[in-house]
Amino acid sequence: MTETGIHQITIPTPYAVGDVHVYIVKDELITLVDAGVHTKEAWEAFCEGLKEINLQPKDIDQIVLTHHHPDHIGLVGRLDHVDRVYGHELVNLWLTRDQDFMNQYLTFFNNLYDQWGVPEEFQDIEKALKYTLKLSTPSELTHILHEGDKIPGFGDFVTLETPGHAESHLSFYNPNSQVFLAGDFLLKHISSNPLLEPPVNQGEVRPKPLIRYRESMQKVLDYNFSEILPGHGEVFSGHQPLIIDRLAKQEKRANKVFEFIRQKPATPFEICQFLFPKHYKHQFGLTMSETVGQLDYLEDVGKIKEVIDSGQSRYVANHPISNGV
Numbered sequence: 001m002t003e004t005g006i007h008q009i010t011i012p013t014p015y016a017v018g019d020v021h022v023y024i025v026k027d028e029l030i031t032l033v034d035a036g037v038h039t040k041e042a043w044e045a046f047c048e049g050l051k052e053i054n055l056q057p058k059d060i061d062q063i064v065l066t067h068h069h070p071d072h073i074g075l076v077g078r079l080d081h082v083d084r085v086y087g088h089e090l091v092n093l094w095l096t097r098d099q100d101f102m103n104q105y106l107t108f109f110n111n112l113y114d115q116w117g118v119p120e121e122f123q124d125i126e127k128a129l130k131y132t133l134k135l136s137t138p139s140e141l142t143h144i145l146h147e148g149d150k151i152p153g154f155g156d157f158v159t160l161e162t163p164g165h166a167e168s169h170l171s172f173y174n175p176n177s178q179v180f181l182a183g184d185f186l187l188k189h190i191s192s193n194p195l196l197e198p199p200v201n202q203g204e205v206r207p208k209p210l211i212r213y214r215e216s217m218q219k220v221l222d223y224n225f226s227e228i229l230p231g232h233g234e235v236f237s238g239h240q241p242l243i244i245d246r247l248a249k250q251e252k253r254a255n256k257v258f259e260f261i262r263q264k265p266a267t268p269f270e271i272c273q274f275l276f277p278k279h280y281k282h283q284f285g286l287t288m289s290e291t292v293g294q295l296d297y298l299e300d301v302g303k304i305k306e307v308i309d310s311g312q313s314r315y316v317a318n319h320p321i322s323n324g325v
């Protein structure tokens with residue numbers, strides 16, 4: 001149990017990030033925050049964790065989800081007696097496996113990867129999507145959450161929209177105890193990756209995850225959090241220095257990308273290879289998301305621009321090195 005009476009249950013995942021935490025908040029209702037990943041090992045660890053606090057799966061009254069990733073929504077469908085499932089509306093696309101959205105997801109990545117100069121060998125987005133779906137269970141939200149919403153039976157927790165790591169990301173803040181249920185928005189040991197996602201409707205501009213993530217971090221800078229309960233890693237406090245440090249490191253990385261582009265215009269794939277020479281092959285999705293995040297940021301601050309020629313995208317510095325600026 002954490003200092004403020006919230007129970008943490010740790011569940012294994014097949015992902016590189018390792019274990020994921022879910023939380024049990026006992027108030028008028030018993031609320032499960034996040035639902036692990038859908039594997040046999042995860043279900044067993046979850047049931048074992050509940051047993052240690054004298055609960056069984058059937059005792060859970062409601063589920064609150066921080067975001068749509070499979071290590072956070074995996075077991076919702078196994079708790080099918082629960083008739084209150086809360087989350088961001090985008091989570092529902094993944095819980096219901098909305099077919100139009102899944103098709104749109106594949107088209108979006110296939111088109112972008114072509115445009116960004118990604119070789120065919122890295123373009124197996126369909127396989128990645130199948131694996132993602134295998135690690136969760138079909139289900140449905142019963143309630144959609146927005147900024148400021150409170151949830152009956154869930155103490156004084158208030159919903160905060162914190163997009164970036166996922167466009168669907170919500171965090172929950174209790175202004176009395178100052179506890180912050182952070183999902184993957186703030187982790188102590190690693191900075192969470194702002195991940196590329198398609199727009200909800202085909203043809204719309206895609207979300208810019210790193211820019212959204214920076215805004216979310218700046219949004220919570222002035223909050224006081226007594227205890228931050230994350231989706232991965234240890235419970236912590238002191239988020240202000242952590243956020244300031246993360247923002248500074250990101251700007252430093254962006255600068256490295258800018259210097260590279262100043263030498264020569266480059267495709268997003270070339271920039272990804274430059275930034276992550278050791279990791280881009282086996283962590284392609286993550287490293288590509290991170291790269292494009294930096295490009296979005298540099299474009300947003302007016303340092304670079306995207307030039308698309310014959311369907312191929314290249315990023316160009318607004319002040320090339322030859323200008324001596």
Ligand SMILES: [Zn+2]
Nearest residue numbers: 069071184231
């Ligand atoms: Zn996670």
